[in-house]
Amino acid sequence: MISYTPTQLDTDTLKALYLNMLKPRLIEEKMLILLRQGKISKWFSGIGQEAISVGVTMALEADEYILPMHRNLGVFTTRQVPLKRLFCQWQGKASGFTNGRDRSFHFGTQEYNLVGMISHLGPQLGVADGIALAKTLKGEQKVTAVFTGEGGTSEGDFHEALNVASVWQLPVLFCIENNGYGLSTPTSEQYNCEHLADRGKGYGMEAHIIEGNNAIEVFEKINAIVKSMRANPRPVLIEFKTFRMRGHEEASGTKYVPEDLMNAWAKKDPVDNFKQHLIAEGIISEADDAAFKQSIKQDIDTALNEAYAEAPITPDEQKELADVYKPFHYQHVAAEGPKEELRLIDAISLGLRQAMEKHDDLVIMGQDVAEYGGVFKITEGFVQQFGKARVRNTPICESSIIEVGMGLSIAGIKSVVEMQFSDFVTSGFNPIVNYLAKVHYRWNQNADVVVRMPCGAGVAAGPFHSQTNEAWFTKTPGLKVVYPAFPYDAKGLLATAINDPNPVMFFEHKALYRSIRQEVPTNYYTIPFGQAAKIKDGQEVTIITYGAGVHWALETLGKHPNISADVIDLRTLQPLDTETVFSSVKKTSKAIILQEDSLFGGIASDLSALIMENCFEYLDAPVKRVASIETPIPFINQLEDQYLPKNRFEEALLALLKY
Structure with missing residues (x-):
């Protein structure tokens, strides 16, 4: 009792x-x-x-x-x-x-x-x-x-x-x-x-x-x-x-x-x-x-x-697909005004700062992002301008901070969560793929969260600080995945990612942070998702890539000026611009896909399958995939060079052209 x-x-x-x-x-x-x-x-x-x-x-x-x-x-x-x-x-x-x-x-x-x-x-x-x-x-x-x-x-x-x-x-x-x-x-x-x-x-x-x-x-x-x-x-x-x-x-x-x-x-x-x-x-x-x-x-x-008395649900495939994401009414802001030569890291920092100014309640969260400015200094000076309420150092708890971002979205506030390194996202994998990705489809609640993902090899950082793990997320319906290769794209795509009310995984290649420069408009502008960029125009072969792979491809073509190639920088992996890819492949009749991730299960595999299914009768050769070898990423530069596909790409490209 x-x-x-x-x-x-x-x-x-x-x-x-x-x-x-x-x-x-x-x-x-x-x-x-x-x-x-x-x-x-x-x-x-x-x-x-x-x-x-x-x-x-x-x-x-x-x-x-x-x-x-x-x-x-x-x-x-x-x-x-x-x-x-x-x-x-x-x-x-x-x-x-x-x-x-x-x-x-x-x-x-x-x-x-x-x-x-x-x-x-x-x-x-x-x-x-x-x-x-x-x-x-x-x-x-x-x-x-x-x-x-x-x-x-x-x-x-x-x-x-x-x-x-x-x-x-x-x-x-x-x-x-x-x-x-x-x-x-x-x-x-x-x-x-x-x-x-x-x-x-x-x-x-x-x-x-x-x-x-x-x-x-x-x-x-x-x-x-x-x-x-x-x-x-x-x-x-x-x-x-x-x-x-x-x-x-x-x-x-x-x-x-x-x-x-x-x-x-x-x-x-x-x-x-x-x-x-x-x-x-x-x-x-x-x-x-x-x-x-x-x-x-x-x-x-x-x-x-x-x-x-209510009738059973009648399956409607179009409705099911439409409800995976909250509708996003993209508003284009043209890239106008003065330009300045910026490194990739500077363009991301400027884009993030301008987004904080545009969205006056946007919150940035991550380890060491406040006074220290983040390990890559992207948010340096942000505390002085926006205050510690909006630029928040977090404990080392990736899972909880991603969940905090979800809670902020439920209450109507946007957030950007920085993974100190993309490798560390594994500690927050569950809330990303099981909560953020599914929540709009399940009960019409969006997850207005951008997860910044400093990623990639080429800096001798070893197995826990060098992964490029975008394939984990392109596989998950409900997430958008962005992977710019140039400062101009990074700034405009980051603005769009923050405007988009859906969860966005925003990959930033560490080796490109301070090595790639470009004239970038200093004013705020946006770039739409799902539109690849054709970097070069040619007739013999279509090279499809993204991130550091774009620069590896361009470097290879620089050594072979006689090769006439379309070079397509995907820029966003979800949504994926298949129209540009298919159009190019139908023109050149040969396709090679370059990715930094290891080969099996990567985005190149799906792209290859899509090309085979949609462009088969136009092909003069099998679609070629080039990727890193099937090992974890090693530390020392001799092993890292062997791991990465950069050097193997040239050989594969020349072999494809001779097919």
């Missing part, structure tokens, strides 16, 4: 607490029946945990964001999300939130300030940091609440997000629902401390333990905490002690739970106990309770019938 201490809450609030808990409980009971009937595909039960979802949601203001989990149905119903839309979501109908593209609670809705989870759990914690940062930058005294389970606290994203929130003093309410088991793994095998709340100490963060089955305690304590957080912005960690009365999902069952433990927690049922308390206090009667249940069940049945 639960012991309720005297409270100052009024009768209306107490009734609201009960009704808000009763509603998800009755919905769940109905869903379990529908699951057995095969009318929904899966269910993650929150039975026994309703007091947490309801208490937290009631304590927050309607315009404060909440990032719930599988077992937080009470968050959605307390926010008054229409039942028909919830039921349509679970049935994969168009009136749901994801157009049948995702299930259960894997969705968000700006209308109700809710941001649903992804199955990887951890990323939503960093996203909450980003939302809270946006509210702070806008001067709004708002709290962001985010949920995770005790199992999720084992993920690195949990620790990164807590650390960032603490360092930046972000008003995030981190809610851990400690329900005893991560699927079937007990807490004794999840962590080796007495209380998860103790972890707050390690991050210099206030932390509390709350009886998660006591509705009054949850609401009163959270209400007091969030009021304090609004007045004195800071993160707070909450560990709710509770229990999961059903399996991780229904197919899992609960056979792994000792019977006496299950029975002990059954006596702490938050709904039943609170009902008996309200009856004992004379606040409601048994008749009132029966009427409440009848009314809620009627609402459930009505909404279910409406959801059933």
Whole structure:
């Protein structure tokens, strides 16, 4: 049984607490029946945990964001999300939130300030940091609440997000629902401390333990905490002690739970106990309770019938493809005015500075990007002009900072995230390919984030600072990939990348930073994505490349002035300008593709296949691919020279011309 201490809450609030808990409980009971009937595909039960979802949601203001989990149905119903839309979501109908593209609670809705989870759990914690940062930058005294389970606290994203929130003093309410088991793994095998709340100490963060089955305690304590957080912005960690009365999902069952433990927690049922308390206090009667249940069940049945009546989704391939990206209405700004000879690194720095001036809330984040100016000095002097609120040094936590960028986008702020080296993006790979890339397709929320990627070999930096890993991202629908070879292109394409509301991976070749110079307009201008540049015009062969490969190709042609070649600099790899490529190949009848990345699985493989499929009858020779050898990138220059395709390209080109 639960012991309720005297409270100052009024009768209306107490009734609201009960009704808000009763509603998800009755919905769940109905869903379990529908699951057995095969009318929904899966269910993650929150039975026994309703007091947490309801208490937290009631304590927050309607315009404060909440990032719930599988077992937080009470968050959605307390926010008054229409039942028909919830039921349509679970049935994969168009009136749901994801157009049948995702299930259960894997969705968000700006209308109700809710941001649903992804199955990887951890990323939503960093996203909450980003939302809270946006509210702070806008001067709004708002709290962001985010949920995770005790199992999720084992993920690195949990620790990164807590650390960032603490360092930046972000008003995030981190809610851990400690329900005893991560699927079937007990807490004794999840962590080796007495209380998860103790972890707050390690991050210099206030932390509390709350009886998660006591509705009054949850609401009163959270209400007091969030009021304090609004007045004195800071993160707070909450560990709710509770229990999961059903399996991780229904197919899992609960056979792994000792019977006496299950029975002990059954006596702490938050709904039943609170009902008996309200009856004992004379606040409601048994008749009132029966009427409440009848009314809620009627609402459930009505909404279910409406959801059933909606026609199944009719597949529309064009709609599916169109919804991968948020529509971007490109606005061309001509490259006019005075010019100055700039290195590639200078052009990127100037383009980034002008974007900061154009978008007055644009945020730059990365390691050492503030006073130090970044390891390549691209943001040198930015702090003095734009301030530390917008030019933010970050801890070494690529994953969390990318998630912060996602949260900023949800709250309407653009961001540029710098990977110190593109190799380090592996530490943030999950939120890029599973969150940023998929979020618009899933629930119509865009990720307005540019990830800057200093990349490439030629500087004897070894296996961890020399990769050119664009193929990882061209493979992922939802991302745009830009890879300029010249200062002029880099400046204009960076402006477009920041204007584009979709996630952009912006590759910058380190070996070109200070070795390539060009006359560049000093005024702001843009270059559209998906338009390759023809660097040279010829008749004998089409050379297709990008990044450093453009300069290798030009150097080779400089040694052979008799070769008449089209040289195509792709500039953007996603979207890809196939029209220019096909037109050139149909003219020359021979094609060679040069990439710095290793051969297998690279962009050259797909380009070769596209050319074979679309230009086969025009070809006089097989399409030739030239790339780095199939090893990691070595350090010493003799081995690096052997690794890179620069020297092999000349031989391959001459052989192709003789075919």
